[in-house]
Ligand SMILES: Cc1ncc(C[n+]2csc(CCOP(=O)(O)OP(=O)(O)O)c2C)c(N)n1
Ligand code: SF4
């Protein structure tokens with residue numbers, strides 16, 4: 001059967017067909033939809049883990065007792081999961097284990113542009129890289145075979161343009177030889193103490209050599225001879241752009257990007273006049289080709305930064321660029337928090353209090369943008385709290401009061417909790433605000449251990465943030481309604497004054513949560529024209545439902561779009577003239 | 585089947601339903617027997633950012649992204665965003681655009697103004713431009729939310745694909761209770777000159 005699938009949907013399908021029993025992940029763009037699709041197959045136990053390290057450990061546990069498991073994450077997630085990954089390379093697997101790692105060249109939705117192919121080499125684990133959705137399905141299945149045949153975890157690397165592009169896929173059936181799980185003890189293989197690990201290290205090195213040799217005969221590494229003047233080594237999405245921009249060029253398309261099939265590369269190089277590597281991000285293939293003594297052109301013509309497009313490949317090869325319209329400068333259209341978002345009032349307050357905001361990653365990172373302009377740092381998930389501790393250590397007692405860490409519920413449970421324990425333990429004096437909107441909103445509203453539901457939609461325990469913080473040893477824990485600006489201001493300023501750790505928890509849900517009984521929109525508000533003086537106070541929260549309607553001169557009035565307004569009431573608290581009222 | 589690949593670029597504002605329209609297009613082309621690729625960035629699509637989706641079909645499609653200056657049709661859901669992405673269109677290409685302005689954040693707060701005469705400027709660059717009053721036609725069809733389907737109808741008229749494939753795709757992708765209105769909206773769009 002044929003279907004149009006995204007790369008992520010095809011990976012989920014591939015896992016199903018391969019007989020996978022356990023799929024575990026922490027959400028992250030562009031990888032999230034893989035697990036949102038494995039739940040379509042009831043044969044797979046799919047779950048969100050608290051973070052990527054835990055996700056991988058769940059996968060490893062299932063593999064060691066014999067089942068096939070799938071673990072997925074975005075590129076920076078591999079940083080979090082790197083510890084188990086590197087030693088998993090030594091133990092190898094029992095049931096096949098595939099770790100999907102989705103890179104984001106061009107940083108469409110990420111904080112950096114790291115090239116995870118380096119992890120394959122660093123951790124000495126084979127890596128496959130599909131070039132469209134059909135390959136996503138096939139390579140996933142192949143990855144399980146390689147995993148079990150070579151006794152190794154396998155990395156499957158996608159990029160945003162693979163994960164989120166759709167193309168036509170031929171579906172297969174689920175294998176009827178699904179591996180059953182049972183306890184099989186094998187300490188020499190699975191207990192990585194020095195004595196055992198030394199032995200395994202040798203196995204790992206031999207495995208890589210063997211895979212490089214065998215890779216020369218794998219059909220996924222294929223030579224397409226056309227004109228011999230130009231030969232291009234490429235993989236993944238870059239292959240598609242090369243075929244588009246250089247239809248006559250001969251191509252060595254690599255399906256396995258680590259370890260490289262060096263003999264095949266030598267053979268291809270000998271057949272073409274001029275050899276190129278076209279790859280996004282790091283010169284990963286290029287440097288290794290050069291290291292075996294083959295001259296090749298790569299990053300001289302192709303940028304290390306950003307993603308490739310057919311146009312960028314054309315340009316690199318000196319082909320004429322297609323006509324372009326000269327477009328006048330336009331206002332940008334960055335994303336904004338939703339109308340009625342519970343984060344808005346908190347950032348308005350932090351702005352008013354001139355706090356130094358140690359930020360984190362989530363929808364609330366948009367609090368950095370004007371007019372809220374109330375986030376001063378953002379490094380990686382969970383960093384806000386540790387960084388607040390560090391800043392508070394060195395600032396003067398007066399400036400120390402300004403330090404506030406803000407962190408979402410999902411991010412707090414991901415890696416923020418360790419930071420909070422450290423802050424209490426080391427007597428840090430900063431304020432921590434946990435923005436509990438009951439969901440992992442940024443990546444499209446996934447459940448988390450605080451939301452009370454699992455990925456499979458089962459009701460489950462919901463972490464009690466107040467109790468948790470108290471158990472860690474935080475003495476001052478207060479819960480506030482973030483839509484009440486007076487309450488926000490009073491509580492946040494009081495806690496900022498306090499010379500010890502305090503935690504404030506906000507308790508209003510994301511407006512996009514669909515589950516019944518969680519979010520209820522209020523009646524939409526309207527601006528009473530006669531009362532509006534045009535003071536612009538309500539514009540300071542940047543709600544997309546409020547528009548400034550200019551009149552002649554500097555005058556104008558505010559207008560609320562009743563179709564967008566969620567009736568959160570925050571804007572009306574800013575209006576000194578009672579001009580914002582419930583719509584009639 | 586000729587080797588030519590047809591390129592469609594959909595642009596607009598997050599939350600406008602661009603991704604669903606792109607799905608319907610892709611499904612139609614697959615049903616009509618073509619190779620299809622579609623690419624978009626949807627990380628921020630829900631929070632009002634600018635959204636672009638590329639849909640390409642033909643005998644064999646390689647890159648999922650429409651090369652600059654090779655778009656056959658620019659399918660615009662909002663005027664300023666359509667103007668922004670005109671460079672993707674080939675010389676002599678077609679624009680089908682919703683007659684709608686959505687103010688970006690800087691305009692909402694009165695820092696910048698929405699650029700004037702967007703529709704005129706698009707027409708200047710691209711004479712083959714159809715301006716569609718999506719909202720009002722959709723209301724006429726029975727639901728303001730069907731504006732995208734009116735536009736889709738107008739786009740369909742500019743592509744050489746049999747009507748039955750469009751209908752089949754819409755029937756597959758649109759929820760049952762909204763189907764009747766959407767089929768009507770689609771026909772209204774198809775009727776536009
Ligand atoms: C290591 C890592 N994993 C995943 C992500 C992707 N990501 C960014 S923010 C976020 C979660 C945000 O949820 P929450 O903290 O609850 O804030 P909200 O968006 O709900 O406001 C995720 C999963 C990331 N940036 N880094
Ligand atoms: S999705 Fe939810 S948390 Fe994110 S901006 Fe919208 S309301 Fe706020």
Ligand code: SF4
Pocket residue numbers: 339340524525541543544545546560564565566567568569570571572
């Ligand atoms: S009540 Fe005011 S701030 Fe809240 S959503 Fe409506 S317009 Fe925006």
